[in-house]
Amino acid sequence: MEDLENVVSLQDFITTVAKSSMPRILKIVSGVYLQSSVYDIKGSECCLSTGDLVKIVDKELQSVSCVDVETGRSLELTPNFTGVFKPVVDDRVYDTIEKLKSVLSSGDSTESFWFASHSDFVVGDHMISKRQPIKCVSISASSQASYAKCCTKEGSKCISLKIPISTEGEFYECDSNKLYSLEEVLQSPALLRHSLKCSSIGNGSYSLSPVYETSTIMQMRKDIVKMPSSLEVDVIDITSQCGHINFIRPLSLSEASKCEDQFPIVAEILESVESNHLLKNELFSALQPGQQIVIYKKVHSRKVLVSATKGRNSRFFFIHDVYQGKFRQRPREFMTVYDLCTKLVSGAQLNVVVTQDCESVEDCFPSLCVGDHLKVLHQTKMCVPVQFCSQQIDVLVCTKDTEDEEDKPEEIMLPLCLEGRFVEEVTDNKRYTINNIIQKFKLPCEVKVVSKDPSLATDPLASFASLRLEELVEEPVLLVSFLDNPSACFELPLKWVQISLFLTEKPVPETKELTRFLHVEELTESLYYSLRKELPSNELPPPRPPKREAKPQVDSPSTIQQESPTSVKLKESPPIPPSRNIPCQSYEVHRVSKILAACTVQNRNTYSPLPHIVTTHEDSDSEADYELVV
Template sequence: MEPLSFQEYICSLNPAVLPRILRICSGVYFQGSVYEISGSECCLSTGDLLKIIAIKLQNVICKDVEREQTTELPLTFRGLFQPCPDPQPYTSLEELIQSKWRAQEAQPLCFFSDADIAVDRQVIPKAQRIFLEALQGKKAAVRTAGSHSKPCWLQLPLSLRGRFFECGRQQDLTLQEVLGLQGGWPQRLLCPALGSCPILLSPVYEVQAIMHLRKDVVKIPSTLEVDVEDVTEEMQHIHFIKPLLLSEVLQMEEALPVQAEILEGPSSTAIFKNDWIPRLQKGQQIQIHGKGCAWRILASARKGTRHFLLSSTYQGRFRRRPREFTTVYELAASLQAGQHLRVVVTQDCEGHEEDVPSLSVGDRLEVRCLLQASTSTTVLLCNRSSSEEEEDQETEELMLPLDLGGSFVEETCDSKKYSLAEVLQQLPLPCDVKVVAKDPSLARDILSSFSVLRLEACVTEPFLVSSFCEEPNESFEIPPRWLDMSLFFLEKPVHPQAPSTDWSRVEELKEPFYYHLLKQLPGSSAPPPPRPPKRKGAGGEAAVRTAKGTGPEKAKPPSLAVPKPPSFQKTSSPFIERSTPNEYSTHLHLRRASQSSKAPRDKGMEKSDSDHDYETVDEDLQKTIRKMQTVFPF
């Protein structure tokens, strides 16, 4: 067909013949112009294909021909219309028929000529009403009916030239009947309810179409100024690509298994350290077999920064290993409700304060619970017993501060070999294990190289079992919500057999994603036991501020830290410069200096001051000075 404007094509379209495929020819939106449709950007380029799947009447635009006024008619308008003869003549019978006649109309097309028509030795007078009944090849079957003659049937060639005018119909039509005529638009009509002037009616449709690489159905107004041509017959084999996100495929299990092609790879590949993620690029074809049923365990090496995700299909065997703790805080963080935790002290530990008990090598502790000792202090309640195993062994109750350091090893006596499923059923997580039997299906089981693995938590994230189309027997499992990407389904047969090799039994995690995953795990929002404030030494900054009287309490003389005796130097001055001056020592020094220059000390004062080391040091110095003055008089 010849190109038509989009409005003209849609107005003449019969909904019963949908869907139809159109090609964009030219127009305002030429060579990839971008415009907004239904709140989203859309691009129409010359040569693009549209698959029209539905049209919906939105409104009808009514234009007064003489006054050039435009109004919008509601679809419930009750006025009646009559066709208005077109004042413009048609120069050929074919032109008239193409413009005004539709075979679906119930009544024939009525027209007249402004000159006599001679055909088959018969003459049709000018202004005689002629009714078009049917088309027969390149001729039109017509009938004439005059006031004094019987109906006459004739065949007029479509190539007949002249000046032809359409006759108006006599019956009244509703708005819905006018729209159902599907004639050329806009149609020239008369409507007494709207005045005596001729009007033009133009219906506006919402066109629903499918386009290549558009995820949703595009809704286009029929008034869009582009030219189109119908290419339905020659484009029946065209498959319109509908992009999907991998996360959406999770909800489409009924469509699986299926082959797909990647439109855009994952935005971020910083998840697993493996060989198959870098291959997920644009153009790569994969087969999605179905939703995986395996659960996973998050594991970490005790020393180092390597972290893994173990599938429940992993066939290695584990042996339990005792956990190690370096602070009481770690003991408290590992305590779980309804479970017993017993540890052995492997390093002597002395408390910082008098009320903090000391721990010795070999002490056995049963960790019980956390207690709130005061509004700002939390302690760990434990039962201590000696290393000797006796039947009637007495236990001692201890309250250990959380900042107490030490070395503790979990007390376990378990030599059983566990599968991963048995670990999850019989051992509380987190737990420390060692791989004692490798997975025989793996060419290299990296987990066996670690002396200790900590199994931290169970991960229930959904995965999709997939494989590359060129390697259908080797599968991998993609987590769509962690590794989302855009793809589309292919109309190709899928591989009938399930893959025999699983590449995803052990996936090593990249460190940033490991910490991100920890935050997403259930229970990660529960706060750990609070860390107490760090203790500061007696000679630290806090102690200095208190000694100077800047703290809330009154300064006290230092009783534990005694200043070192000053070094002796030859000097003629009775004042000795101290190595560590402070307010307390300076005050004593000035007082002694003033007393020695005015009067000898009395015995009570001498006895009272003799309790300080500063007094003893000064007396010895004074004696030394007096001896030097006697030997070396000035």
């Protein structure tokens, strides 16, 4: 049962509590509704249910409402208001000093105030006359009674008195004639309960009501809630009984990773999102609400993205750097000369066999046949004739074995755009760990598992004839374990696994050695393609072939005759020498093309005579003969 005498409105509590005494833990007693109060605070719904606990950590003055006591007219004062206030003296009479003190002071902290009595009364050896002003400085308490430390004047002397607060009489408040600034009034709950006068506002009596914005910590909320003190809820201060309570603050994995100074630490899962669409791992299905884990540290995980095909089905994996299986290199397959060029590694030798005929479209480059053995040397540039000029293109210098083994290999140059099929000749039978492959070979590469990981009951990689190691993936992860098995660690990727948790104060169990038991993880197809989109790719499309020389298009003589503005007839050509075995039609086309070529380099005036052509003019009905000058 709450002490109903201590229940106050949130507004009154925030007004009277000092910032120096924060934080304060409050319990919601009642609100607008009987059970709960729901508010929309700056676009965020905030529910204050009966029984909820909140922690007020700070307050900031937003405005001050000033209301005329007689007319009810109100205005708003800014926090930097410069006017001064004088308390209006209350004419009520109190039968004990204790009751007077409860009105003129606030709680345990007593502010100085002036009072007098309507009748004489005796304090020890002193007679206090009626209407004599007395200043109450403070209240002191002992095991026997509580006293008001006061001072007054006897003639010209100032004497100090200790008056029991239970002293009976007719006591009333006196006017001290002291002026207060707005800040002083707001810091004194007793003055806020007074009516005040202020010449800067008007001649009336005013009551002041400040509105604060509080910084509040609530259960199950990530951020501090900015809450106005004007919310219509009643609260009770339970700081003295529940000051040790820690409020649960949900954190994502990314937010938890920023608390490295607290690691290792025990955390409890509040909410989890199903991860089966990303990782085919039963381990993540155990990350359910209520599950407790130990977060050891934040590390950068190094793993290789792998694709494998069996029949028509493709599967995708992560191979971690702790994988203990052994690999052997398999021959790679290249579809263009450009692919060969991109796989060149300084100091490494690349030998391939042609498995598909490759016919070059340019006369300056050789064609390749099935079975040709090539040794890739280096990349260089070569000038090739393109349209009336030369163009530099990238080529790959190789040596091709000849049919006669005694002859030296032939050095050839292949354009990067040449398509075909080349299979690598592999003579390396060494066994490599996953770390050796990352250091020695350039990814992507083809490998096969020749020795299973002995720590795995079933190695899923050993069933594939070929594995394609595609990319090295490095990403931040949290190294964690379940609380009931603290030595068996696994990785939680900050980006792909979405759970919310909170950090507890439970002790971390002692472990001699941490073991990472996740060596291979199978990925879903959706996660694989999401990774492929984000990973940087160094593979560019192969270059285009050089522009081929454009052959001039020649129209037939009949076409020329139809399109000429004047009816033109070619003169009969001389007989072709027997030694030149060229068809007559080809000879005519050759003559016409020479005429057209000559016309293009001259002025295109229609009335100018054609160069090197003799023209004979006859009647308009006759046909014009044209003859080339030999």
